[in-house]
Amino acid sequence: MSRLPDLPPITLPASPSMASALALHAGLHLRRSLKLRRMFPALLLIALVVAAGAGIARVSAGQPLALLTFLSTLGVRAVGLIALGMGTRALRADADHGALSAFLLRPRAAVALPIGRLFATIIMVSTLAVFMAVAVQGAALAVALPVEWARMPYIICGYVLASVGYTALFMLFASLLRPAAAIGLAWLVLIDLGLGNLSDRLGRLTPGPSAASIVNFDPDLSLWGSAGLDLWFSVLSIVVLTVMCAGITLWRFRGDVPE
Amino acid sequence: MSEAVPEVLRLERCTRRFGSRVALLDATLSLRPGLVGLLGPNGAGKTTFLRLAAGLIGPTSGTVSWLGGHQRRDPALANAISMASDGDQLPVSDTAQEFVAMLLQCAGLTGDQADERAEQVLRRLGLAEKLDAPISTLSRGQRQRVKLAQALALPASLVLLDEPLNGLDPVWRMEVATLMNEAAERGACVIVSSHILEEVEAICERLVLLYRGRVVASGTQAEIRSLLSTRGTAVRVSTDQPRELARALLVDAEISALQFEPGAVIAHASQLAAVHSALPAAIVSSGAKIAEIETQGDDLVSLFAALGEEMR
Numbered sequence: 001m002s003r004l005p006d007l008p009p010i011t012l013p014a015s016p017s018m019a020s021a022l023a024l025h026a027g028l029h030l031r032r033s034l035k036l037r038r039m040f041p042a043l044l045l046i047a048l049v050v051a052a053g054a055g056i057a058r059v060s061a062g063q064p065l066a067l068l069t070f071l072s073t074l075g076v077r078a079v080g081l082i083a084l085g086m087g088t089r090a091l092r093a094d095a096d097h098g099a100l101s102a103f104l105l106r107p108r109a110a111v112a113l114p115i116g117r118l119f120a121t122i123i124m125v126s127t128l129a130v131f132m133a134v135a136v137q138g139a140a141l142a143v144a145l146p147v148e149w150a151r152m153p154y155i156i157c158g159y160v161l162a163s164v165g166y167t168a169l170f171m172l173f174a175s176l177l178r179p180a181a182a183i184g185l186a187w188l189v190l191i192d193l194g195l196g197n198l199s200d201r202l203g204r205l206t207p208g209p210s211a212a213s214i215v216n217f218d219p220d221l222s223l224w225g226s227a228g229l230d231l232w233f234s235v236l237s238i239v240v241l242t243v244m245c246a247g248i249t250l251w252r253f254r255g256d257v258p259e
Numbered sequence: 260m261s262e263a264v265p266e267v268l269r270l271e272r273c274t275r276r277f278g279s280r281v282a283l284l285d286a287t288l289s290l291r292p293g294l295v296g297l298l299g300p301n302g303a304g305k306t307t308f309l310r311l312a313a314g315l316i317g318p319t320s321g322t323v324s325w326l327g328g329h330q331r332r333d334p335a336l337a338n339a340i341s342m343a344s345d346g347d348q349l350p351v352s353d354t355a356q357e358f359v360a361m362l363l364q365c366a367g368l369t370g371d372q373a374d375e376r377a378e379q380v381l382r383r384l385g386l387a388e389k390l391d392a393p394i395s396t397l398s399r400g401q402r403q404r405v406k407l408a409q410a411l412a413l414p415a416s417l418v419l420l421d422e423p424l425n426g427l428d429p430v431w432r433m434e435v436a437t438l439m440n441e442a443a444e445r446g447a448c449v450i451v452s453s454h455i456l457e458e459v460e461a462i463c464e465r466l467v468l469l470y471r472g473r474v475v476a477s478g479t480q481a482e483i484r485s486l487l488s489t490r491g492t493a494v495r496v497s498t499d500q501p502r503e504l505a506r507a508l509l510v511d512a513e514i515s516a517l518q519f520e521p522g523a524v525i526a527h528a529s530q531l532a533a534v535h536s537a538l539p540a541a542i543v544s545s546g547a548k549i550a551e552i553e554t555q556g557d558d559l560v561s562l563f564a565a566l567g568e569e570m571r
Contacts, residue, residue, distance in 0.1 A: 010414060013367040015337035025365070097349055098349075102409060107331075107334050256316040256317065257315040
């Protein structure tokens with residue numbers, strides 16, 4: 001065999017700052033994930049929710065408020081499923097193929113990789129969630145259902161917070177457990193749906209019930225009165241849960257690399 | 260290797276446990292630039308050693324330091340270590356170039372620089388036609404080369420390769436060995452783990468022998484061989500007159516035991532040199548015609564067998 005050409009020497013820049021390392025990992029994850037074949041499951045789920053919304057709207061046009069509440073809550077569950085797929089994949093796919101260690105050889109990566117990928121995944125899930133909210137409303141309009149525009153900020157806010165909370169929760173699962181997707185699905189069914197319906201307070205341990213109470217907040221009520229307390233409590237629950245999950249994920253990466 | 264050459268990796272009384280299982284026990288080692296073979300049977304602790312050396316896991320007790328005392332996660336080690344693990348280690352839905360370029364971007368290259376460098380190293384490893392192919396479509400040998408490409412693309416000071424020649428055909432084994440040599444000549448410490456002794460003996464100047472989590476020997480091949488020669492050894496002599504030759508050998512006090520096989524006699528001694536010095540006189544005095552002289556126990560297989568006996 002003829003000799004292959006030698007590799008030219010390269011000089012690498014000095015260690016990047018933490019901020020640029022974070023941006024790098026977030027950017028790489030976004031670039032890697034924003035491909036049709038990877039987004040397809042999430043887009044299909046959104047299409048199903050929108051189609052279901054349009055269909056139900058057509059047969060229940062007499063009860064617009066109840067219908068809107070139902071659709072918003074359904075949307076929160078769909079956000080949970082999207083975050084489950086994207087959140088677990090963000091860490092688990094590389095860990096399962098043993099490629100995570102190649103990224104984590106860089107000292108900054110132990111912090112920058114999980115947080116960067118968390119940011120990137122939150123951006124993707126939130127964008128899809130907002131797109132879904134708009135599409136559902138569009139579908140409602142298409143079947144001549146009145147849209148309550150005053151509720152839209154709450155719906156979007158609830159979806160974004162659900163995206164943040166769920167993504168952090170499922171990325172934590174992915175950093176700790178190999179069958180993270182299966183456990184996440186069981187969590188959505190047993191804890192999110194089950195516990196959320198059984199106990200209002202305990203339901204706040206998971207993002208679904210909190211996000212559902214935000215999207216269904218009555219805009220005619222005062223944000224600062226007694227009715228608003230539940231709304232703020234829901235926001236606080238999701239923020240605290242997100243910070244806790246992100247903190248534990250980070251701690252997990254400071255130790256041995258997850259396998 | 261001269262002491263003036265900087266130390267790349269140092270393990271000081273390192274023990275690593277996984278629950279109750281001890282994967283590495285009390286390992287003390289200092290490695291400098293060059294090609295180092297990490298040898299041991301399956302389960303000896305090679306992968307744990309490499310993961311400790313990469314800083315991917317920490318020791319349960321003891322210390323690991325890099326490049327003259329830097330600790331794990333020290334930003335000064337930003338691009339000092341590269342590794343190709345055993346197993347898949349590849350995201351199958353990325354293309355080869357995407358994957359290597361992504362890791363190079365993590366090392367600080369810009370997108371364009373990373374793409375260019377990834378292409379160079381993949382071409383060097385014979386993957387010019389597969390740059391844009393998803394990794395899932397590559398053969399086992401091609402995947403192995405992608406894995407090696409990402410480790411050899413960086414000018415790292417410590418290059419850790421876990422079973423790097425697995426799945427490669429003889430031509431690519433030689434080419435990868437050349438690349439490893441180039442990295443070592445550049446000043447890197449290249450640690451190559453394998454359980455195939457002959458493979459590592461042929462490539463590496465220094466060896467580290469692991470057995471059941473312990474570093475049982477380390478040094479140059481010559482040093483390891485001298486260690487072997489101080490262990491009990493045997494020489495098998497094929498001859499037409501085994502009994503006469505045995506009688507002549509018995510005169511030498513250094514010969515501890517004799518064993519007969521059809522057409523051969525095996526002389527045992529505590530040191531190989533003792534048999535070698537006794538043989539010429541015994542051959543002359545017995546008048547035996549010699550067909551073959553074969554030293555048993557001077558290779559690494561025998562060393563591991565001996566270690567197994569000692570630790571049983």
